[in-house]
Amino acid sequence: MLTIDNLHARVEGKDILKGLSLSVAAGEVHAIMGPNGSGKSTLGHILAGRPGYEVTAGSVTFAGEDLLAMDTEERARAGVFLAFQYPVEIPGVSNMEFLKASVDAVREHRGEEPLDAVTFMKKAREACKVASLDQAFLKRGVNEGFSGGEKKRNELLQMLLLEPRLGILDETDSGLDIDALQVVAEGVNSLRGADRSFILVTHYQRLLNYIQPDKVHVLAGGRIVRSGDASLALHLEDKGYAWLEDEVA
Amino acid sequence: MGSSMHDTLAAAAAAAPGWLAPARDAARQAWAETPLPTRKTEQWKYTSIAPLEQDFGPGRPVELDAATVDALLPDIGALRLVFVNGHFAPALSSGELPEGLELVRFAEADDSQAARIREHLGSALPEAGHPFATLNGAALGDGLFLAIAPGASIREPLQLAWLTAGDGQAFTVTPRLLLLAGENSCLSVVEHFADAGGSAPSFSNAVTELLLAPGATVNHYRLNLEQGRALHIGGVHARLERDATLNGFCLGLGADLKRLDLVVTLAGPGAHAELDGIYLPRGDEHVDYHTCLEHAVPHCTSMETFRGVIGDRARAVFNGRIHIHPQAQKTRAELSNKNLLTSADAEVNSKPELEIYADDVQCAHGATVAQLDALSLHYLRSRGVSREEAQVMLSFGFVNEVLESARLEPLRDALRPLLARRFARDPSLMRHLA
Numbered sequence A: 001m002l003t004i005d006n007l008h009a010r011v012e013g014k015d016i017l018k019g020l021s022l023s024v025a026a027g028e029v030h031a032i033m034g035p036n037g038s039g040k041s042t043l044g045h046i047l048a049g050r051p052g053y054e055v056t057a058g059s060v061t062f063a064g065e066d067l068l069a070m071d072t073e074e075r076a077r078a079g080v081f082l083a084f085q086y087p088v089e090i091p092g093v094s095n096m097e098f099l100k101a102s103v104d105a106v107r108e109h110r111g112e113e114p115l116d117a118v119t120f121m122k123k124a125r126e127a128c129k130v131a132s133l134d135q136a137f138l139k140r141g142v143n144e145g146f147s148g149g150e151k152k153r154n155e156l157l158q159m160l161l162l163e164p165r166l167g168i169l170d171e172t173d174s175g176l177d178i179d180a181l182q183v184v185a186e187g188v189n190s191l192r193g194a195d196r197s198f199i200l201v202t203h204y205q206r207l208l209n210y211i212q213p214d215k216v217h218v219l220a221g222g223r224i225v226r227s228g229d230a231s232l233a234l235h236l237e238d239k240g241y242a243w244l245e246d247e248v249a
Numbered sequence B: 001m002g003s004s005m006h007d008t009l010a011a012a013a014a015a016a017p018g019w020l021a022p023a024r025d026a027a028r029q030a031w032a033e034t035p036l037p038t039r040k041t042e043q044w045k046y047t048s049i050a051p052l053e054q055d056f057g058p059g060r061p062v063e064l065d066a067a068t069v070d071a072l073l074p075d076i077g078a079l080r081l082v083f084v085n086g087h088f089a090p091a092l093s094s095g096e097l098p099e100g101l102e103l104v105r106f107a108e109a110d111d112s113q114a115a116r117i118r119e120h121l122g123s124a125l126p127e128a129g130h131p132f133a134t135l136n137g138a139a140l141g142d143g144l145f146l147a148i149a150p151g152a153s154i155r156e157p158l159q160l161a162w163l164t165a166g167d168g169q170a171f172t173v174t175p176r177l178l179l180l181a182g183e184n185s186c187l188s189v190v191e192h193f194a195d196a197g198g199s200a201p202s203f204s205n206a207v208t209e210l211l212l213a214p215g216a217t218v219n220h221y222r223l224n225l226e227q228g229r230a231l232h233i234g235g236v237h238a239r240l241e242r243d244a245t246l247n248g249f250c251l252g253l254g255a256d257l258k259r260l261d262l263v264v265t266l267a268g269p270g271a272h273a274e275l276d277g278i279y280l281p282r283g284d285e286h287v288d289y290h291t292c293l294e295h296a297v298p299h300c301t302s303m304e305t306f307r308g309v310i311g312d313r314a315r316a317v318f319n320g321r322i323h324i325h326p327q328a329q330k331t332r333a334e335l336s337n338k339n340l341l342t343s344a345d346a347e348v349n350s351k352p353e354l355e356i357y358a359d360d361v362q363c364a365h366g367a368t369v370a371q372l373d374a375l376s377l378h379y380l381r382s383r384g385v386s387r388e389e390a391q392v393m394l395s396f397g398f399v400n401e402v403l404e405s406a407r408l409e410p411l412r413d414a415l416r417p418l419l420a421r422r423f424a425r426d427p428s429l430m431r432h433l434a
Helices: A040-048 A072-078 A095-109 A117-131 A148-162 A178-191 A230-239 A242-248 B004-015 B018-033 B066-072 B111-120 B131-138 B374-381 B387-403 B409-423
Strands: A002-011 A014-024 A029-033 A053-062 A080-083 A090-094 A166-170 A197-202 A215-220 A223-228 B079-084 B101-105 B144-148 B158-164 B171-173 B176-181 B186-195 B202-212 B217-224 B230-240 B245-253 B258-266 B272-280 B286-295 B301-310 B315-324 B332-341 B347-356 B362-370
Touching: A002 A040, A014 A029, A014 A040, A014 A053, A014 A223, A029 A040, A029 A230, A040 A053, A040 A072, A040 A080, A040 A166, A040 A197, A072 A080, A072 A095, A072 B374, A080 A148, A090 A095, A090 B374, A090 B387, A095 A117, A095 A148, A095 B374, A095 B387, A117 A148, A117 A178, A148 A178, A166 A178, A215 A230, A223 A230, B018 B111, B018 B131, B066 B158, B111 B144, B111 B176, B131 B202, B131 B230, B131 B258, B144 B186, B158 B171, B158 B202, B176 B186, B176 B217, B186 B202, B186 B230, B202 B217, B202 B245, B217 B230, B217 B258, B230 B245, B230 B272, B245 B258, B245 B286, B258 B272, B272 B286, B272 B387, B272 B409, B286 B301, B286 B332, B301 B315, B301 B347, B301 B387, B315 B332, B315 B362, B332 B347, B332 B387, B347 B362, B374 B387, B387 B409
Parallel strands: A029 A197, A029 A215, A080 A166, A166 A197, B079 B158, B144 B176, B158 B186, B171 B202, B176 B202, B186 B217, B202 B230, B217 B245, B230 B258, B245 B272, B258 B286, B272 B301, B286 B315, B301 B332, B315 B347, B332 B362
Antiparallel strands: A002 A014, A002 A053, A215 A223, B101 B144
16 A cells, blocks of 8 residues: 655755655554654655655655655545644635535545535534534634644544545644544544555554554654564553664664 | 816716705815825825826716626625616615615705705715815715614615716716714615626726714625726725724725725724725736724724735735824724735735824734745645645635624625635636635
8 A cells, every 4th residue: 555665854954754664555554653753743744745845765655656746635636644733724714615625626536426515414414423523613614713632533524534545643642632532543443444554643552542553663763663563552651762762873 | 087077077066956066066176176196195105096097977877787787796685776877776776665764865855864964974074085085075966865763773784786887988986875873773784886897997986974873883895896997996984973883894806996995983982893804906906995993082992804815916005094092091993904915926015004192092903914824725735625726715715704704694695706706717616615
C-alpha cells in the first residue's frame, strides 16, 4: 500500500527527516511513536503534501504511484487521508458544504456519480452518530468554535465519509478525554479492513489500548530506530524514550 | 458633469409638487456654491468622479418585463415597490400596505404628509453638507415618504427597488427616501439598487434619510448591485433618538464609480447602531464606503463590521469614522474592517478614523488586509477539493460570515448564491455553496 524509502525532508531550512523508511501493507495498522521533535508530525504533513515541507531525498510510493509527484487534492482523491493534529477553522463555510464538496471530489475521481442531497444527508447523519457529534455540527462553520475534542471527532467524521485507503492520524489522541478517545478508536476500528491501512502517529501508548497495531515503530532524530509488535509500545510506556537515545546518534 | 445637468435639474423641477420648491431652491443655491470634490479633497482621495464627466439627461420611463425584474430582484416575500429610472412602476410592484405603514410619493402627498415631509426632509443630513446629497436635493422632483405609526411592528419586510435601464442616452436619477419610524415601531426595509443593462451609462444619486423616534427599531438593507457604467453615489443618513436601534446591512458590487456614505447619528441615550457590510469589486471596478458614527450623547453603542474581497485590478476604499463627542461618556464603539485581496493587482485603502473627545469610553477598532490563508487552502485540498473550488469556498466563507448576521432569512438565502457567483468563474465551482 505505502512504501517510504530513505525519505529526507526539510522545514524552514531545517532537516527534520533524515532517511526514514517504512512499508505499510494493505490492511495493516502501524503506530509511529517517538519523542517530541522527532519528526512524527512532519511525516504526516509530507504525506499530505503540506506547503513549506520540502522533500530533499527519497521516495514515497502509494498503491504503485509516486505520491510525491501528486498534488494535495490528488493524494486525497487517491485515498490518502490525514487527520490533522490541529484541524483548521473555516468560518462562513458550513461543515455540510465542506463535506459534500470533499465526498463529491473523491467520488468523481473514482468515476462515481455525486450523491444526491438526501442520500448524502443520510450518510452524514449516520457518520455523526459514529463520531458522536450532534447533527447540529453539520450546519456550523467548519470547525468554527469547536472544542479540541469536537475538532478531532470532526476529523473522524470526514474520514468515515471519505473512506480512505490510507488513514494517517496525527496525534489525534492528544488533548482527548477518555470518552472521546474511545469514540475515535471505535471509528477507526469500524473502518479497518483488508484494503485499508492506518498510520497512527502518537506520543503515548494510550491510544493503542483501543486500536491494536500490527507494528510499532519508534521515530527519533528523523529516522525509524526501532520496530516491533504491540509490545514495543508497552515497553516505551514503561521506560520512556531515553533508552533509545544511543540509537539516534 | 456636463452642461445638460442644468436641463436635468429643470426637468426635475417641472415634475415636482410646488411645496417642494423652497427646499429644492435652497439646495440648488448650495449646489451652485459647492466645489466638486477632487482627488485633493481628503474624503475623495481614493475615488475619482471623472466618470461623471459626461452629459447625463433625465431618466425616462422604460418598460421592463416582469421576468427581467424577477431576475434582478430576489423574491423575499416582501411588499415590493419598483421604480425604473426614477419613475414608479405600479405594474411591477406588488403587495398590500400593512396596517401602521404609511407610504406615499412626494408628488402624491396630502397636506398632512407634505407638512411632515417639509418638516423632516434634510434633517438627518450633515450641517456642513455633502456635495452629492446637495445635488440630490437640487434635483429633487419626487421621492418616497414612509412613516411607521408609533408602536406598529410591521412583520412583512418592505422592498424598494430602484432600477435603472438604459435607453440610448446617458441619464441620471435621484432616488430619495424619507423614513420616519414612530416611537417603539419596528420595520425591515430593503433598498435594492440594480441595473437592467442597456446601451447607455446611468448615474444614480440616491439619498436615504432614516429618522428613528425613541424605542424604534429599523433593519435597513442597502444592496448596491449596479455594475459597469451604472454609476452610483449615494448616502444613508440616520438619526437615532433614545433607545432606538438601527441594524444596517450593505452589499456593494463594484462599478466604474460607486461611492456610499453611511452616516449614523446616535442622538439619544441608549441608542444602538449595528452596521455590517460586504463589498466585492472585481475586474476594473471601484467601490468606496465611507461610514461615520456620530456618538453625540452618552450611553450609546455601535458595532460595525465591513469585509471586502477585491479581485483582479479592482479597487476598494473603506473609511470608517467614529466620532465620540465630548459629552458622549460611556460610549461603546467597535469597528472591524477585514479585506481579502485575491489578486496581486487588487487594491484596498482601509482607514479607521477615530476622533474621541470623551474620556470614559470603550472603543475598539481593527483593519486587516490579507490574502487567502494558505493553511485553510491546504486543509480543503487535503480532503480532495480542487484548488480552484477551495479558493471559491474560502472567499465565500470570508464574506458569508458577515451575511449570516443579516436578520432577514429570505434575503440571506437569496444573497448567498449571488456572493458565490461573484467568486466562481465556472458555475461548477460554486455547486457546493448556496
